[in-house]
Amino acid sequence: MSSNPVPLSFLFPDQDTTDEERMDFLFALFPPNPNLNSDQYNSKMELWKNAIRNYCKAVNTSFIAFSSISAVKFDGKTSLALCACWESLVSSGKLLKKSAFKSSLEQSWSSWAVGKAFVPLKWVGSSLLPFPRSGRDGWKMEQYIHVDTFIEKTDLTVSILQKKMSKNCPMSESLLIPYYDLAELCIDIFPTEEEFELCLLYLQHRKLICVHEMDDKTKIIKFCPGKSGWSWSAPVVSKEELSKIELEKSLKIVQDEIARLNERLTAVKKEAIEFGKVGAKKRAYRCIKLKHLLEKNLDTKMAMESNLERIISQFEDQKSMSLVINSMKNSAEVIKRSQVSIDDVDRTMDEIEDVMSHDQTIQDAMSSINQKFMENAGIFDEDLEKELEELASLDDDMPSLPSVPNGVKRSPSKSPPKRSFTSVSQSGSEEGFTTTQDVQSDSAEEASLFNDSLLSPRSKLRRATESRAAPLAA
Incomplete structure (x- = not known):
């Protein structure tokens, strides 16, 4: 297999590049009639379009020529399907000539759009004249731009x-x-x-x-x-931005000069020390004089640096202040638009009062209707007041009822008697029969007390009234 500028595995990441039958199919010509098997034709076309895009990513450029991509081979064979794919990309505007694209950007977007509209017409002419005047293979060397990349x-x-x-x-x-x-x-x-x-x-x-x-x-x-x-x-x-750029550029120049003066001052000090050690006092004095001049010049440059930094700082503060003021103005306008006037509040409160008054009127009307209904039925407030007084007096005359017991009290020394409802045998004694009757009477009393505890207060009241009325009737 021949060496390629880009590996086939990168151009066709979803394909098995070691499958000779599959790669022979990809590198073969497209069928003359795409309508016979349109799915196969379209899938193969998309594979080659993606391969050209992957090639641009591999070489890290959007400039591409047909000669560079055609250098990709399989088993020493060049792709016969690449020319049709290249023509499809150019006709769809995905590949544009670099010179034409650059000139269209330098002119206007409208001229570029017109140029794109005439691309298919150019390819119609190229079908009649397959090779340009520059030569049979000159178009293969021309640089194109892969638009998506x-x-x-x-x-x-x-x-x-x-x-x-x-x-x-x-x-x-x-x-x-x-x-x-x-x-x-x-x-x-x-x-x-x-x-x-x-x-x-x-x-x-x-x-x-x-x-x-x-x-x-x-x-x-x-x-x-x-x-x-x-x-x-x-x-x-803007002019303000240009002035800021000039200030920053001047500050950088001054800072570079300060750094250079510091280096020069350090070197002069070393020379003065060395000349003093060897006894060359005149040269040492000259170095010291130069040192004073450099220090004076350094002080001047540092003052310039300080002034420039202060001006730039004021410029930034003024810009920030203008932004804050503009934001405050916008906020004030929003607040003014969203404020509620006093007239609106008064109008709203009056509407609430009207609604409440209307509701009260409806309630009064409903209560008057109820009063008229009771009067028509012969029920008056005076009769209701007398009946209430009679009920209250009746309640005062009623005796207090005994408290309901929770259970039968038993002596702790005696065990509860056994309840036996079986009949006594004929051979039983008279004493045993008496004991059985006592137990039954106790059971009946307990059941009565238990039933009384289950009664409601109204039932207890009715029973007590009946018990009082019985002797009177007798």
Whole structure:
């Protein structure tokens, strides 16, 4: 098996690359009529499309040429199905010429859309003229852009900018970052500067970033994630931001000069000490004079550093203050809109009183209806009052009832008698018969007491009234 730039197992992760019959099928030509077996045709086409995408991921680039992917072979044989897959990707807009894509980004999105609309027409012309004028195999060397891979890389770049923004300036809506700092952060995503430049062009047309060139030819990138889309204009670096960039750049220059002066001052001190040891006093004096000059210059630079830091700090404080004030203004407007007026409160309380008064009127009407019904039935309040007094007097005349016993009291020395309801035998004595009658009478008394304990108070009252009325009737 020949050596490949990318292993077949990476291009076809779901396939057994050691199966010769399967690989021969993948590397064979597509059938001339895809409608005969459309499922097999489509599955094979998807496998090769995924293989081209995996190839771009393996070499870490979105730039690809037909000659590079065709270098992948199986058993020394080049894929005969790759040309049809390549043509399908170009006709669907998944592969675009690098030069055309770059020029469309530099012009406008509308021109790029028109260019994509005319891609199928170009391929119709290519079917009539299979090879361009540059030569029979010139098109195989031309660089294309795999659009899906390129968009994935730009999305990763946007995520890096968002993380940088949330870390350095969480309260701000934008991020300013030097060109080469961003290029260093994205070195693993875009190994070449050409691809990185194309990514910046793409993000500019998505209105996510703005690339500003300073007077010294250095580039600054402004990232605004919250204002992307067609309804927003492209972000622009403001004068305040430019002034802050100039201040930070001046501060960095001054800090570099301070570091250099410190190094120079340390070296002059060592030279003065060495000249003093060997007796070269004039050279030592000259080093000491230079030391004083360096110290004076160092003091000046340190004062400049302090002033620049104070100005930058005031600039940041002013920016934070403006953000706080704007947020407070917005909050005040929201509170004003959500406040309840006194008139609304009074109106609501009046409505509640009206509702309560209406409810009370309904209740009074219902009670008057009940009163009229009782009067029509011949029941008046005076009669009810007399009946209540009679019931109360009757309750006072009733004797107090004995408490209900919980059980029959027995002497602790005597054991409870055995209850026997069997008849006495004829041979039994008179004494035994008497004892059996006593036991039965005791049992009847206990049963009566138990039944009385189960009666309700009303039944007890009725029984007591009947017992009092019986002698009177006699």
